[in-house]
Amino acid sequence: MTIRFGLAGLRHPHLEYLLSEIDARPDDVQIVALAENDPALREQFGRRFAVPTYPDHREMLARERLDAAGVVSVNGARGQVVADCLVAGVDVVADKPLCTTLADLDLVEAAWRRSGRRLSLLLDKRFCGPTLAVRDRLATGDLGDLVLAWASGPHRLRRETRPSWMFRHESYGGILNDLCIHDVDLLLWFTGARSGTVQGLAGNRAHPDLPEFQDHGQVLLRTDAGLLATIEAHWFSPEAAPYHGDYRMVLTGTEGTAELRWAHGELHIATHRHPPEIVPLPAPGSVAADFFDAVLTGRQATMRTSEILTATRVALLAQTTANSGAWQAWDATSA
CATH class of the missing domain: 3.40.50.720 (NAD(P)-binding Rossmann-like Domain)
Incomplete structure (x- = not known):
């Protein structure tokens, strides 16, 4: 075929x-x-x-x-x-x-x-080496139950290369829904969380001539399983840096901690039983490869559509209520 x-x-x-x-x-x-x-x-x-x-x-x-x-x-x-x-x-x-x-x-x-x-989404952090490796370690229980998470998604703006639609709210949609969706998806995937509450914060600090543009923001996420997470994103990644963004995530569990450093291709883990180590990484994959393989073989893609819809709903709840101060409930238990 x-x-x-x-x-x-x-x-x-x-x-x-x-x-x-x-x-x-x-x-x-x-x-x-x-x-x-x-x-x-x-x-x-x-x-x-x-x-x-x-x-x-x-x-x-x-x-x-x-x-x-x-x-x-x-x-x-x-x-x-x-x-x-x-x-x-x-x-x-x-x-x-x-x-x-x-x-x-x-x-x-x-x-x-x-x-x-089939419906898939280009959330390629799912298939990066540090992501795959930490999910394996979470599955073995090395970190225990996840208690806290922090993630940062800095992006380089390079404003002169950006199309004008990205600076209008109606056509762009907001920073939390666009950038924080990556880490919302990962935390729900890591934990299997199906319900919780979320709140969003966003602002424009450096672009007063673009009143509809948000150049920084945070998602505050609580799952009913007990995880508390802060997910931040911004358009201030240093222009002189060799990477588009120094994406990181820190996971704190009852038995250990993990730091994912995607820009550097590293996963650092320390537990109560083992000293800090840099974990060997598996070969990365991609959303596109997963999608095409699923279509060709007739199987379900690794990235399940129900997971995509839940992560999108959580990010949108954060975005649509940004700066309102209200926590928004989400529940995918019946999906």
């Missing part, structure tokens, strides 16, 4: 995560069409792939026979595009965030349940 793959939106460099995986497996995946409402991008990628192009994803879905689609549209439009693809009977891998409103999340979830198609 060769997957007939369509591109629905070409608005973020994360698109290259999909394209690099497709380039590595030409016998498995073939790009057969693309849809983009920006004429310049549509022409540019149309020339690159020599495939039919459409100004509207709905026309592409109606006219092309697709097995799967990659959705990398403007954040604010993504939820509707994802839902349309699912309803059309197409498996979907989308850029994060999945959507920017709770109403769109409900739309996507309803489309997924009705269609029975």
Whole structure:
């Protein structure tokens, strides 16, 4: 089988995560069409792939026979595009965030349940070496029960390279939903938490000419299993640094601690029984590889859609109530 793959939106460099995986497996995946409402991008990628192009994803879905689609549209439009693809009977891998409103999340979830198609999200921290290694150690009980977590997601802004839609709330959606979603997802995945409360804080400290833009924020997360977590993100990663962001997470358990240093490819662990060590890492994977393998083999992807929907709901609750001071309850026990 060769997957007939369509591109629905070409608005973020994360698109290259999909394209690099497709380039590595030409016998498995073939790009057969693309849809983009920006004429310049549509022409540019149309020339690159020599495939039919459409100004509207709905026309592409109606006219092309697709097995799967990659959705990398403007954040604010993504939820509707994802839902349309699912309803059309197409498996979907989308850029994060999945959507920017709770109403769109409900739309996507309803489309997924009705269609029975696969839905994955580009949360590639899931498949990084430090992440895979610490999850294995958590499964063995080395750290005991998780009590506290802290995560930081600094990003380099490079404002001159950013499209204007990223600085408008309606089209971007906010920093907590866009950046903190990575670590929200990981903590729910590590713990298996299905319910809890969340609160968001966000602000604009250095960009007064962009009043709708949030350049820093925090998610405060409590799970009903007892974890307390602080997840922060910002657009102040040093421009002269050799990395886009020095992403880190510190986990405190009843039996030990772990620090994930993604930018450096390291996992540090210390427990009551063993002194500090730098843990050997397994080979990394990727969301795109996991998704394409699932489509080809007919299995469920490692990244389960129910987990994606829960993490997105938690991040959106934090974003939509940012700075309100109110804790928002979330519960996925019936999902």
